[in-house]
Amino acid sequence: VKNLPPGPRQWPIIGNMHQMAKNPHIAAANFAKQYGPLISLRLGTRLLVVASSPKAAMEVLKTQDRHFSGRSIPDALQQSFIDYYFVWARDCNEHWKSCRTLCRAELFSAKAIEAQSNLRNEKLAHMLDFLNSTQGKVVKIEELVFTTLINTLSNILFSKDFLDLKDDETAHRLKFGLFKILENSVTPNVSDFFPIVGGLDLQGLRKDCLNHLDELSSFSNTIVKERRARITNNKVVADHEKDFLDLLLENNFTTSQINILVLELCIAGTDTVVTTIEWAMAELVKNKEIMQKVQEELKNELNKSNIMKSDLSKFPYFNACIKETLRLHPVVPVLIPRRAIEACEVMNYTVPQNAQVWVNVWAISHDPEVWEDPNTFNPERFLGSNIDFTGHDYEFIPFGGGRRMCPGLPSGVKSLQTILAPLILEYDWALPNDEDPTKLNMTEKFGVTLQREKPLELIFTCRE
Numbered sequence: 521v522k523n524l525p526p527g528p529r530q531w532p533i534i535g536n537m538h539q540m541a542k543n544p545h546i547a548a549a550n551f552a553k554q555y556g557p558l559i560s561l562r563l564g565t566r567l568l569v570v571a572s573s574p575k576a577a578m579e580v581l582k583t584q585d586r587h588f589s590g591r592s593i594p595d596a597l598q599q600s601f602i603d604y605y606f607v608w609a610r611d612c613n614e615h616w617k618s619c620r621t622l623c624r625a626e627l628f629s630a631k632a633i634e635a636q637s638n639l640r641n642e643k644l645a646h647m648l649d650f651l652n653s654t655q656g657k658v659v660k661i662e663e664l665v666f667t668t669l670i671n672t673l674s675n676i677l678f679s680k681d682f683l684d685l686k687d688d689e690t691a692h693r694l695k696f697g698l699f700k701i702l703e704n705s706v707t708p709n710v711s712d713f714f715p716i717v718g719g720l721d722l723q724g725l726r727k728d729c730l731n732h733l734d735e736l737s738s739f740s741n742t743i744v745k746e747r748r749a750r751i752t753n754n755k756v757v758a759d760h761e762k763d764f765l766d767l768l769l770e771n772n773f774t775t776s777q778i779n780i781l782v783l784e785l786c787i788a789g790t791d792t793v794v795t796t797i798e799w800a801m802a803e804l805v806k807n808k809e810i811m812q813k814v815q816e817e818l819k820n821e822l823n824k825s826n827i828m829k830s831d832l833s834k835f836p837y838f839n840a841c842i843k844e845t846l847r848l849h850p851v852v853p854v855l856i857p858r859r860a861i862e863a864c865e866v867m868n869y870t871v872p873q874n875a876q877v878w879v880n881v882w883a884i885s886h887d888p889e890v891w892e893d894p895n896t897f898n899p900e901r902f903l904g905s906n907i908d909f910t911g912h913d914y915e916f917i918p919f920g921g922g923r924r925m926c927p928g929l930p931s932g933v934k935s936l937q938t939i940l941a942p943l944i945l946e947y948d949w950a951l952p953n954d955e956d957p958t959k960l961n962m963t964e965k966f967g968v969t970l971q972r973e974k975p976l977e978l979i980f981t982c983r984e
C-alpha cells in the first residue's frame with residue numbers, strides 16, 4: 521500500500537513484533553515521538569496503525585468513526601460455535617446494536633442508575649461491615665472491590681448474589697476465569713499474527729478460553745434455566761420486579777447469548793473499575809496532602825448516615841481525583857483495538873482496509889505537550905476546567921469515543937464514586953509492615969487493562 525503512515529523499519533516476517541513485546545503502549549508512544557502522531561507498525565502479517573495525539577484520536581474516533589468501527593476477533597475467541605460472541609469483539613452488526621440499545625436503556629440510563637441505587641448501597645454496606653470486622657488486618661483491595669461489584673452487577677442482572685465476601689475461593693475462581701479470558705484474548709498470539717497457522721492454536725489460548733467460557737457460563741446457566749421454567753409455568757412478574765434477565769428473555773435472547781452477554785458485562789464492568797479504584801487509592805496513600813484535602817471536602821457535608829443518599833458528583837475535588845486517576849492510569853491504555861472496515865485517509869495518509877487501529881490513550885495522557893507535568897498526580901488540573909471524559913475532549917478519553925465508546929461509563933463512574941467516598945470518609949489507611957507510602961511501587965503491567973504490577977494491600981482503621 522502506498523502512502524502508509526510513517527514508522528520504524530520492519531524486519532522480515534516478524535515486522536516490529538520484537539520491539540512491542542513487553543510494554544507496547546510505551547514502545548508505540550516512543551515511536552510516535554520519532555515518527556509523528558500517526559504511525560504504522562507491522563506485527564507479523566498484521567498492519568497496526570497507532571494514533572497518539574488528540575488530533576489523531578479525533579480523526580479515528582470522530583471524523584472516520586464509521587470506517588474504524590470494526591474489531592478483529594482475537595483468535596483465542598474464535599470458537600467453532602457461533603453463539604459465543606462478545607459484543608466488544610464484533611463489528612457493529614444488528615446483535616451489537618440491540619445489546620447496546622438494551623443495555624443503555626435498562627442498565628446505564630440515568631433512570632436505571634437511580635433505580636439501582638438501593639441495591640448498590642446494600643452491597644456497599646456489606647463491604648463496609650466486612651471492613652469493620654477485619655480492622656487491623658491486611659485487605660487486598662482488588663478482591664474486596666471485585667466481590668462488591670460482581671454482587672451488585674449480578675443482582676441487577678439476576679436478582680442474586682454470585683459471591684460471598686468470606687468465600688475467597690469462589691471469588692478467586694470467578695475473578696481468575698474472567699481475567700484469563702481477557703488475558704488470553706490479548707496475549708500476543710502467533711495465530712493472530714500469522715493466520716495461516718491459526719487453526720493449530722499453537723499456544724493453546726483458544727482451548728484455554730473455551731474451558732473458562734464453559735466454566736463461567738455455568739454461573740449463569742442454572743439461573744437462566746430456572747427463570748425459563750418459571751416463565752413456562754406462567755408465573756406472572758410485575759413490571760417493577762423484573763430484572764435484566766426477564767428483559768433479555770422477553771427480547772428472545774438465547775441462553776448462550778445471555779451467558780455471553782452476562783460474562784461480557786462482568787469482564788468489562790469489574791476489572792476496569794477494580795483497577796481504577798486500586799490506582800486511585802494507591803495515589804491517595806502516596807500523596808498525603810491530596811488525601812487530606814479530599815477528606816476535608818467530603819467531611820464538610822457528609823457523614824456515615826447521609827453518605828449513601830448524597831449526590832457524590834457535586835464534590836469538585838473528589839471528582840477531580842477520579843479524573844486525574846483516569847488520566848494518569850488510563851485503565852484501557854490503547855482502547856479496545858479497532859479494525860478499518862474500509863480503507864480511508866487520515867491526516868493525509870492511507871489506512872488500508874483491515875488494518876488494526878490503536879488510540880494510544882496512555883501516550884496522550886503522558887505527553888508534556890498536552891498536559892503540564894504529565895507524570896505528576898495533580899487533581900488541581902481539573903478544577904475549574906470543563907475537560908470531561910464524555911468522549912469529546914480528545915486529550916482525555918479513558919472511555920474512548922464515537923460509536924464504540926464505553927457504554928458502561930455512567931455505571932463505572934457511579935461505582936468509582938460510591939466505593940471510594942466511604943473509604944475516604946470513614947477510614948484511615950496504612951500500608952502493611954509500616955511501609956513508607958511515599959515509596960509505594962507504582963509499576964504498571966500491560967494488558968487490556970493497565971493493572972498494578974503489585975496488587976494494593978491496605979490496613980483500614982475506622983476514623984472517629
Ligand code: HEM
Nearest residue numbers: 608788789792852855856918919920921924925926928932
Ligand atoms: C472505570 C471504568 C471503565 C472504563 C475506564 C472503561 C473503558 C472502556 C473503553 C476504553 C472501551 C473501549 C472503547 C473504544 O473502543 O472506543 C470500553 C468498552 C466497553 N465497555 Fe467499558 N469501561 C469502564 C467500565 C465499564 C462498565 C462498568 C461496563 C459495563 C458494566 C463496561 C462495558 C463496556 C462494553 C460492553 C464495551 C464494549 C463496547 C463496544 O465494543 O461497542 N465498561 N470501556
